[in-house]
Amino acid sequence: MSEPTSEVRYRLPKSERISSRDSIKRLFTGGNSFLVHPFKVVWFAEDISDEPRAQMAVSVSKRYSKRAVKRNLIRRRIKEAYRLNKHELLAKLNETDVRLVFMFIYVGKQAYAFDKIEDKIIVSLKRLFDEYAKSVQRDINRNS
Numbered sequence: 001m002s003e004p005t006s007e008v009r010y011r012l013p014k015s016e017r018i019s020s021r022d023s024i025k026r027l028f029t030g031g032n033s034f035l036v037h038p039f040k041v042v043w044f045a046e047d048i049s050d051e052p053r054a055q056m057a058v059s060v061s062k063r064y065s066k067r068a069v070k071r072n073l074i075r076r077r078i079k080e081a082y083r084l085n086k087h088e089l090l091a092k093l094n095e096t097d098v099r100l101v102f103m104f105i106y107v108g109k110q111a112y113a114f115d116k117i118e119d120k121i122i123v124s125l126k127r128l129f130d131e132y133a134k135s136v137q138r139d140i141n142r143n144s
Contacts, residue, residue: 012083018057023101031101034131036124038108038117039078045098045132053093053100056082060106074111078104081118082125089125102128 018024031044058078060071082104093100104124112120 010083010087012079012086013052016052016055016086018055018101018103023055024057024103027101027103032131032135034127035107036120036127038106038112039120039124040105040107041102041124041128042105043100043102043128043131045100045135047097048099053090053098054086055099055101057103058082058106059103064106064108065111070111074106074117077112077114077117078106078121081114081121085118085122085125089129092129098132100128100132 018027026044027042031042033040033042035041058075060074060078062071064074065071089100104121
Protein backbone atom coordinates (compact mmCIF):
# COMPACT_ATOMS: atom_id res chain seq x y z
CA MET A 1 0.00 0.00 0.00
CA SER A 2 1.40 3.36 -0.95
CA GLU A 3 1.28 6.33 1.39
CA PRO A 4 -0.48 9.48 0.24
CA THR A 5 1.98 12.12 -0.84
CA SER A 6 1.49 15.79 -0.26
CA GLU A 7 2.39 17.23 -3.62
CA VAL A 8 2.87 20.92 -4.14
CA ARG A 9 0.32 22.51 -6.45
CA TYR A 10 1.86 25.10 -8.74
CA ARG A 11 -1.32 26.91 -9.68
CA LEU A 12 -2.53 30.46 -9.30
CA PRO A 13 -6.31 30.16 -9.25
CA LYS A 14 -8.58 33.17 -9.46
CA SER A 15 -9.49 32.79 -5.77
CA GLU A 16 -5.86 33.61 -4.87
CA ARG A 17 -5.96 36.91 -6.76
CA ILE A 18 -7.38 40.10 -5.30
CA SER A 19 -10.50 41.04 -7.19
CA SER A 20 -12.51 43.28 -4.87
CA ARG A 21 -12.09 47.03 -4.82
CA ASP A 22 -12.59 46.96 -1.05
CA SER A 23 -9.48 44.81 -0.56
CA ILE A 24 -7.40 47.08 -2.77
CA LYS A 25 -8.72 50.17 -1.00
CA ARG A 26 -7.95 48.59 2.38
CA LEU A 27 -4.40 47.80 1.21
CA PHE A 28 -3.65 51.45 0.54
CA THR A 29 -5.55 52.99 3.46
CA GLY A 30 -4.68 50.64 6.32
CA GLY A 31 -2.03 48.30 5.00
CA ASN A 32 1.60 47.94 5.99
CA SER A 33 4.41 48.11 3.46
CA PHE A 34 8.07 47.40 2.92
CA LEU A 35 10.52 47.71 0.04
CA VAL A 36 12.60 44.95 -1.52
CA HIS A 37 13.92 46.57 -4.66
CA PRO A 38 12.45 46.44 -7.34
CA PHE A 39 9.20 45.77 -5.41
CA LYS A 40 7.17 47.63 -2.89
CA VAL A 41 4.98 45.13 -1.02
CA VAL A 42 1.79 46.45 0.56
CA TRP A 43 -0.07 43.99 2.82
CA PHE A 44 -2.58 43.42 5.58
CA ALA A 45 -3.70 40.36 7.53
CA GLU A 46 -7.26 39.35 8.31
CA ASP A 47 -8.60 36.59 10.54
CA ILE A 48 -10.12 33.82 8.49
CA SER A 49 -10.20 30.05 8.74
CA ASP A 50 -11.05 29.08 5.16
CA GLU A 51 -9.20 29.12 1.87
CA PRO A 52 -7.32 30.85 0.30
CA ARG A 53 -4.63 31.68 2.85
CA ALA A 54 -3.05 34.32 0.63
CA GLN A 55 -4.40 36.69 -1.98
CA MET A 56 -2.17 38.75 -4.21
CA ALA A 57 -2.15 41.36 -6.92
CA VAL A 58 0.54 42.85 -9.15
CA SER A 59 0.89 46.44 -10.29
CA VAL A 60 3.32 47.84 -12.85
CA SER A 61 2.94 51.58 -13.33
CA LYS A 62 2.99 53.51 -16.58
CA ARG A 63 5.82 55.43 -14.96
CA TYR A 64 7.98 52.34 -15.62
CA SER A 65 7.05 52.14 -19.29
CA LYS A 66 4.43 53.72 -21.48
CA ARG A 67 4.30 50.52 -23.54
CA ALA A 68 1.74 48.02 -22.27
CA VAL A 69 3.76 45.17 -23.81
CA LYS A 70 6.69 45.86 -21.47
CA ARG A 71 4.43 46.29 -18.43
CA ASN A 72 2.63 43.02 -19.19
CA LEU A 73 5.96 41.20 -19.55
CA ILE A 74 7.03 42.32 -16.07
CA ARG A 75 3.59 41.47 -14.66
CA ARG A 76 3.75 37.95 -16.13
CA ARG A 77 7.25 37.40 -14.75
CA ILE A 78 6.18 38.48 -11.26
CA LYS A 79 3.10 36.24 -11.27
CA GLU A 80 5.10 33.27 -12.52
CA ALA A 81 7.80 33.74 -9.86
CA TYR A 82 5.10 33.98 -7.17
CA ARG A 83 3.29 30.91 -8.50
CA LEU A 84 6.45 28.81 -8.33
CA ASN A 85 7.47 29.97 -4.84
CA LYS A 86 4.24 30.57 -2.93
CA HIS A 87 4.18 27.10 -1.33
CA GLU A 88 6.62 28.11 1.44
CA LEU A 89 4.45 31.07 2.46
CA LEU A 90 1.28 28.96 2.34
CA ALA A 91 2.88 26.25 4.49
CA LYS A 92 3.62 28.84 7.19
CA LEU A 93 0.15 30.38 6.90
CA ASN A 94 -1.56 26.99 7.30
CA GLU A 95 -0.33 26.97 10.91
CA THR A 96 -2.28 30.19 11.60
CA ASP A 97 -5.89 31.34 11.29
CA VAL A 98 -5.05 34.28 9.09
CA ARG A 99 -5.17 35.34 5.46
CA LEU A 100 -2.54 37.65 4.05
CA VAL A 101 -3.67 40.04 1.33
CA PHE A 102 -0.80 41.71 -0.48
CA MET A 103 0.25 43.50 -3.64
CA PHE A 104 3.58 43.59 -5.44
CA ILE A 105 4.12 47.07 -6.86
CA TYR A 106 6.97 47.24 -9.36
CA VAL A 107 9.10 50.31 -8.68
CA GLY A 108 12.17 49.39 -10.77
CA LYS A 109 13.42 51.57 -13.59
CA GLN A 110 14.26 48.72 -15.97
CA ALA A 111 13.04 45.27 -16.94
CA TYR A 112 14.84 42.60 -14.94
CA ALA A 113 15.38 39.03 -16.08
CA PHE A 114 13.15 36.33 -14.64
CA ASP A 115 15.94 34.96 -12.42
CA LYS A 116 16.45 38.29 -10.66
CA ILE A 117 12.70 38.80 -10.25
CA GLU A 118 12.32 35.29 -8.82
CA ASP A 119 15.11 35.87 -6.29
CA LYS A 120 13.49 39.11 -5.14
CA ILE A 121 10.04 37.47 -4.91
CA ILE A 122 11.50 34.75 -2.66
CA VAL A 123 13.08 37.41 -0.42
CA SER A 124 9.80 39.38 -0.42
CA LEU A 125 7.70 36.36 0.58
CA LYS A 126 10.03 35.50 3.47
CA ARG A 127 10.02 39.10 4.62
CA LEU A 128 6.23 39.28 4.28
CA PHE A 129 5.76 36.45 6.76
CA ASP A 130 8.42 37.94 9.07
CA GLU A 131 6.66 41.32 9.00
CA TYR A 132 3.36 39.61 9.81
CA ALA A 133 4.97 37.72 12.71
CA LYS A 134 6.48 40.98 14.04
CA SER A 135 3.10 42.72 13.89
CA VAL A 136 1.47 39.85 15.82
CA GLN A 137 4.23 40.03 18.44
CA ARG A 138 3.75 43.81 18.77
CA ASP A 139 0.01 43.28 19.29
CA ILE A 140 0.67 40.67 21.98
CA ASN A 141 3.12 42.98 23.76
CA ARG A 142 0.70 45.90 23.50
CA ASN A 143 -2.17 43.89 25.01
CA SER A 144 -0.06 42.50 27.90
